[in-house]
Amino acid sequence: MIKIYVPKDSAARAVGADAVADAIVAEAASRKIDAKVIRNGSRGLLWLEPFVEVETPKGRVAFAPVETGDVKSLFDSKFHEGGTHRLSLGLTEELPYLKNQERLTFARCGVTDPLSLDDYISHGGFVGLKKALAMKGAEIVTEVTTSGLRGRGGAGFPTGIKWKTVHDAKADQKYVCCNADEGDSGTFADRMVMEGDPFMLIEGMTIAGVAVGASKGFIYIRSEYPDAIRAMKDAIRIATTGNWLGRNIQGSVHSFALDVRRGAGAYICGEETSMLESLEGKRGMVRPKPPIPALYGLFGKPTVINNVLSFAAVPYILAEGGKAYENYGMGRSRGTLPFQLAGNIRQGGLVEKAFGITLGQLINDFGGGTATGKPLRAVQVGGPLGAYLPASQLNLEMDYEAFAANGAMVGHGGVVVFDDSVDMAAQARFAMEFCAIESCGKCTPCRIGSTRGMEVIDKIVAGVAREENLLLLDDLCQTMTDGSLCAMGGLTPMPVQSAVKHFPEDFDRPAKMQAAE
């Protein structure tokens, strides 16, 4: 039987993968060819979706991007028997885009059937959890600390220290919560994990549960990700049936149950304390810290909160040892980060590399420059709260500290490229507008400051007392940075001020923009 892979990832579905899969099934049937179409996760070469692969004795060969109209000619050229076609890309594993990556977390994504436990196990799944089940909690925490893993959600807090705090806390109930409210524009790695390799997230969270002594976990997934919600719910059910979740996992003394909770379109719920409120069924209002969630978290109990990518890194760390993970990276940024190349980029997709790769290498060597072919003007790294960087800063190394030193942040590793048609004053205004829409309203600098920010930028663009209003904007940004309760208001100034700093010409144009207001 011939195995043909057509991704089920929603980015592939968004460009017609379902219709391609259906057409392949129908064409194979009409030609009486014994073929099985497997809906895998995505390999992450998203500009080539739908990315169809055929299993051959030499390995999997790729044909992409496939449209339904190509299916007949693919069969005519016997692509299912290793034949070549104008869409042939050769062996998938040999494609430079993939070959030049360091895939630790994304080693399996796109290779396996996401909901097949057999596939998962035969590709190295649950090795980490099996080791963890035989270890003491403190030993697991030590391994994670050794790895140097830092919170992949954006804040970069050392995961091992967080886990140790929860491990050492005394309580009748502890929780493990996964923040899968991936709201940053330009990021989709969490979504790809959940849709393409959901058992890995389950394994990572279960290891956390075993490590800190928590018996219950929640995955908070944004409602904008219906496919990810479905995949995680299915995976939890299948893992529970296979006794990889639930009571006495694989005959051990450890029990861990997992549930999916849906978000409801509030960006702020990606902030950890706001997410806790939401998980408790309340408005997503930010909680003041302290107390920290590690001690006083969900329902007031000690709680581990990590991002999808943090948990997803843990199975490798346990399987191969913290030292193996720590060997990757630079400075205090250890391991790999799955970067996401997005926006106006020719070869957008997922690139997992060790920290230390430069922004330019990501955008040019992997991304192939802008999609429109026009000159690159600005890059926003780290989501809507991340800085806009000019083309002259593409030599920046992807490293938490190097970015922070340049008034920017790595965040969740999203890289959004803009060509020279971008209006940076409009982008700065949008940053304030987004903050106004998404602010939880608890603290004044964020709630009021964001609206005042829009107004001031409008005045600057309209040429009304420009110098004075630029000073006022700077002052407002400082107030928001210093006085906001959480990162929403605290970091909104980052895209605004970086736009003013690096692209001052966009804030100093003749008053022609007045007509637009």
Place this chain on the structure above:
Amino acid sequence: MSGKHTLIDVHVTKPDAASLIAARYDNKPDALLEILHDLQHEVGHIPEASLPVLAKALNLSRAEVHGVVSFYHEFRRKPAGRHVVKVCRAEACQSMKGNELADAAQKSLKVKFGETTSDGAITLEAVYCLGLCATSPALLVDERPMGRMTPQKFDALVKELAS
């Protein structure tokens, strides 16, 4: 985010829906978001009349339930069209002419974001990121993702949904 809503809900359908759904979650107050999601899935929106029902079932005040419903952009206070189209307005889509798509969509449907077409076919909503940032601009039709959208493709989609 949502448009103006009617205070007196004339679309009270399935009066039992709210209490039945709450019971499915053992009337646990922490499940309120899940309950609201299910209710919106079944009824199409969150009817005003369901707020006191949920408050009673979950032992919350009506203000608390109202507070949750009004906080989250996802929950709709008035009935939606037969299809809901969510257009991404975030940066990665903006970099690929997402704003032009958003303008064209509003013009084509003759509605603003948050509104429903006069024939009740389509509700247009704005969202901020669908995680389809490498195939932008993107939108979600009901639960079907669509990428690399153009105003032309949008018009074709509208025709398809109207038929």
